[in-house]
Structure formats: structure tokens, C-alpha cells
Amino acid sequence: MSTGSEPIPLSAVQHAVYCLRQAALIHLERLWADNRFTAEGDVLHAVADKGGTRRARGVRRVLSLPLASARLNLSGIADLVEFLPGPGGETPFPIEYKRGRPKLHRADEAQLCAQALCLEEMTGAPVPEGALYYAQTKRRVTVPFDAGLRALTEATVADLAALFAAGRTPPPTGQRSRCKACSLIELCRPDSYARPVRVWRDRMLARALADPPTPEAE
Structure with missing residues (x-):
């Protein structure tokens, strides 16, 4: 289990902006589940994970x-x-690879901004902007690290620090629309996840009771 003394993973910033409970399930309770979206993300990051330094047109x-x-x-x-x-x-x-396309929320941007804050501290150089590369559109989206995004990122890091120090997972988010794409929905909301199956079962059972099959004559 993470504690307040352990470093906060940069990936937790993205998780926490999207859903603080998701961040707790992953980074406190060490729960994870793959779905199509996480699998696509793994493939996308395979090249970057090899590491290495290159130069192109004077850019390191x-x-x-x-x-x-x-x-x-x-x-x-x-x-x-x-x-x-x-x-x-x-x-x-900094450039972060993401599957899909640009989102309506700022979770990806906050994760990238957290990288910029690290780079500023490590290099002593200002980092005014970065980019998110989305696999579905195959384009970079430039992200300015303005005061609003920096404030959101630092506030999220503070929320994560408090979360790790308390060691308690918060209740499910009220933004249920975000649950549909979450690979942890079966672990986070098992009742919600199973509801379509129960509805189908109950409907079939009610139909069978209302119109029971006629026994074949011997």
C-alpha cells in the first residue's frame, strides 16, 4: 500500500482528475483490470518504453x-x-502518448503538466507547453501549461497526498458517465456492472412464469 512518504506516481494524477476513487483502487488497493482501452494503451506505449536518445533536426x-x-x-x-x-x-x-482522441475532461492534460513541473525542477528551465499525441487522430495536441492547469495539477497532487496519507478509498464518483470506459467498473461497482444481466434474467424469468411451456402429451 502507498504511504505519504512514497512518491506519488505521475500516472496517478491522470487517474485522480478522472476519478479519485479510480486512483485509490489502483494505487492504494493495487487493483487493476484490462479492457480494450487499456490494451490499446499498452500497444501504443510499447515503442516509448524501449527508451533511448535520438537527434532530429537539432532536437534532442x-x-x-x-x-x-x-x-x-x-x-x-x-x-x-x-x-x-x-x-x-x-x-x-514533454509529449505523452494516448489512445483514442482528445477528451472533454482535463485528466490527460494534468498528467502532462505534472511531467512539466518535474522537468522544471530537474532542469531549472521553464516548460511553457507540451503535447498529447492521440493514436486515433495521429496528431499532436499542444497543451499550454497556463496558471489554471498548473493550479489544477498541484491541487490534484495535494488530494493524492492526502488520500495516500489517510489510506482510505473514497466512495464511487457521482459522474456515472465516466464509469462506462473504466476497466475497474466490475471491481468498483459490481452491482451496477451486473445490473444488465439481472434485468435480462428477471425479464426472461417473468416471461417464463407468465407463459409456462405446455407439457407434451404422452
């Missing part, structure tokens, strides 16, 4: 770069960081 590109922030007690791995050359030195530009 580092795959699978370890990151950490002592101030925020964060640690994790960046899929890709491009170090852009400039007159004042290199400017880090």
Missing part, C-alpha cells in the same frame, strides 16, 4: 525519461521529452 529526443519532483513528491516516466534548442539553452517539451 529522449524516450522513456525518468522524472521526479522533490517538492511535490512525484515520480514517473515521460513517454518522450524533446529538448528544443534556443539562445538560452534547451527547453524541455
Whole structure:
């Protein structure tokens, strides 16, 4: 079980913005379940996870770069960081690979911003923006690390620190629409997950009782 003294995983920021209970189930209770979405994400990250450094058009590109922030007690791995050359030195530009397409919520952006906060602390250089690469659209979406996103990210990290220190999983989210795509729905909401099966069973049972089969004549 995670404790307040252990670093908060960067991935937990994305989980917590999406659903704090999901973050607790994964990072406190160590529960995980794969579905189609998580499997697609695993395939997408396979290349980045190989690591390595490359140069292209004067840009240093580092795959699978370890990151950490002592101030925020964060640690994790960046899929890709491009170090852009400039007159004042290199400017880090983090890039996170995601399956699907851009979301209506800011969970992906907050995870990327958390990487930027780590990079700023590690390099001493400002990180004004980064990008999310979505596999479905095959395009980068530039993410400015403005004051609002930084505030959301730091507040989420504070929520996670309190969550880990308390060691208690919060109740299910009221935003039930987010549960549909969550691989943990069967573990988080077993009654909700099983409801369609029960409805079908009860309907079939009621139909059978209302119109019982006629025994064949001997």
C-alpha cells in the first residue's frame, strides 16, 4: 500500500482528475483490470518504453525519461521529452502518448503538466507547453501549461497526498458517465456492472412464469 512518504506516481494524477476513487483502487488497493482501452494503451506505449536518445533536426529526443519532483513528491516516466534548442539553452517539451482522441475532461492534460513541473525542477528551465499525441487522430495536441492547469495539477497532487496519507478509498464518483470506459467498473461497482444481466434474467424469468411451456402429451 502507498504511504505519504512514497512518491506519488505521475500516472496517478491522470487517474485522480478522472476519478479519485479510480486512483485509490489502483494505487492504494493495487487493483487493476484490462479492457480494450487499456490494451490499446499498452500497444501504443510499447515503442516509448524501449527508451533511448535520438537527434532530429537539432532536437534532442529522449524516450522513456525518468522524472521526479522533490517538492511535490512525484515520480514517473515521460513517454518522450524533446529538448528544443534556443539562445538560452534547451527547453524541455514533454509529449505523452494516448489512445483514442482528445477528451472533454482535463485528466490527460494534468498528467502532462505534472511531467512539466518535474522537468522544471530537474532542469531549472521553464516548460511553457507540451503535447498529447492521440493514436486515433495521429496528431499532436499542444497543451499550454497556463496558471489554471498548473493550479489544477498541484491541487490534484495535494488530494493524492492526502488520500495516500489517510489510506482510505473514497466512495464511487457521482459522474456515472465516466464509469462506462473504466476497466475497474466490475471491481468498483459490481452491482451496477451486473445490473444488465439481472434485468435480462428477471425479464426472461417473468416471461417464463407468465407463459409456462405446455407439457407434451404422452
